[in-house]
Amino acid sequence: MIGLTFSWGLNGVAAKLANTGYDPIFVSIARSAIGGALVLVWCMLRGIRLFDRDGTLFAGVVAGLLFGGEFVLIFIGLEYTTVARSSLLVNSMPFWVLIGAHFLLGEHMSARKWAGLVLAFAGVVLVFSDKLSLPSPDAITGDILSLGAGILWALTTLVIKRSKLASAKPEKVLLYQLAVSAAATMPLLGIAGPAIRDANLVATGALMFQAVYVVAFTYVVWFWLMARYPAAGLSSFAFLTPAFGVLCGGVILGEPLSWRIFAALALIAAGLIIVNRPSRAPTH
Template sequence: MSAVRKGTDAFLFQFMVLLCAIWGMQQVALKLAAPDIAPLMQVVLRSGIAALLVGALMLWHRDWQGWLSATWRGGVLAGALFALEFFFIAYGLLYTSASHMAVFLYTAPIFSALGLHLLVPSERLRMLQWLGIVLCFSGIAVAFGAGLSWAALDRQILLGDALGVLAGMAWGATTVVVRSSRLSEAPPTLTLFYQLCVAFVLLLGYAVLTGQLGPIRWTPVSIGSVLLQGVVVSFFSYLAWFWLLRRYLASNMAVFSFMTPLFGVSFGVLILDEPLSLSFVVGALLVLLGIVLVSNHVWLRRQLIARRYAERHLP
């Protein structure tokens, strides 16, 4: 018998604000520490540290045993896509701002919804979701308009923004793999371990083959960024998200999760002093509105129905 999940309360709101602030800080931390340690190496170390922590937790709980034979193929594929996502993030941050990356990365729900629409009959898109997809891609086009001049710097920004969208596509594809395979039934720690472990192996191998292991300067900023990424983000926050999913309605949590790009943009402006153009702000708002419509269409429909019911029956 499945547990009854709760709706929104003060604890969920406060916890989600904390998680979204942590997630919004990811790209800013990578960018801030880039002069001391390349974003690619930060991602490699982050994945390795978190994989060790999650692996130790799995050995303690032992709830993953019996799942390996049924999930390893999907796990390896999900891990490869996870590695691809952070490969695009690491290289994208060399060209664009953390604020731009925070917005374009979170186009992932759009791509996962499109993938699930094609592969899973029960996940067919509704009219409200198609409207959200149109708004999201319109917002991407408007935001890209911030860098459409032919100056070299603007072309670099466009390249970084495009890599951010590709990172969102890889993240969305990872969600499709998890949802359409036995991983959807497996313990969350096993799914997370697949992603972290495979990403560590692939990205470290790429760094070794391309000679990108260094140089590394261990400064307070670089150490803080690696620990934030590996311990706080990839270990604590992801497991906390899964813990919340067992206790609260996923639709309510998804509504709050869209604070993350707002935190990312805010931190980028406040900490890195990144500029914001009007076209990017307008485009980002359209992207966020589209994501909300795609990911929360059921919740939105319920709210509209409840409002109409109240209007008809209130004196």
């Protein structure tokens, strides 16, 4: 899980580097298409059945559209803001899931979870209030897009939880998201400029890192872990993703990191830990 969360934190750096050579929407399409093809090959080699009629088509299309919108917002947002700020805002997702589950799924939250939400929200406010790490006056646009991506990620999770996708094979759920997002995003190609800007080695390597390693490898490893270990234990590692995202942005890209960014990271991490901490069983 430490390796996976580091990879996901590094993914923001890879996305920003890929944007130097390719249009962000092209990156989103290529990432989903290449990764999806590799996952499909994996399923064929493992004999995983994908095309049985199980009533998941409609929910799968909706999840794919949300997934595609999420990554379009992330990649375009990284044109304006830093990896650190984007990582913190995108990874506010668990808190939007909790709010949605409270009102849409009837999963009422305890006072402890509300306290975690308050801490996390304070962290998000702190990110927006930090002026020292702003790369430009337009960074607020990227911040808003990144926050929107986190909300779309949460909506994707809620769609999966409320539909038959919850009982479908995880590889099938992933392929729905990759295939639909690639197809649905195709008409948007070109709105952010030419698909190919400067197809240099670094940008191409960063794109392939996302498609082959992050999508086709780490997501499958994540599903493997989910099938073998308690979800609560795995989710407790979630705060490491924005932590690694902040550090990778600063170390690799030389992004300015003010004390507010680290304070925001601490607040969001504390909120995640509080929310994911399992409730104690009643004693008799």
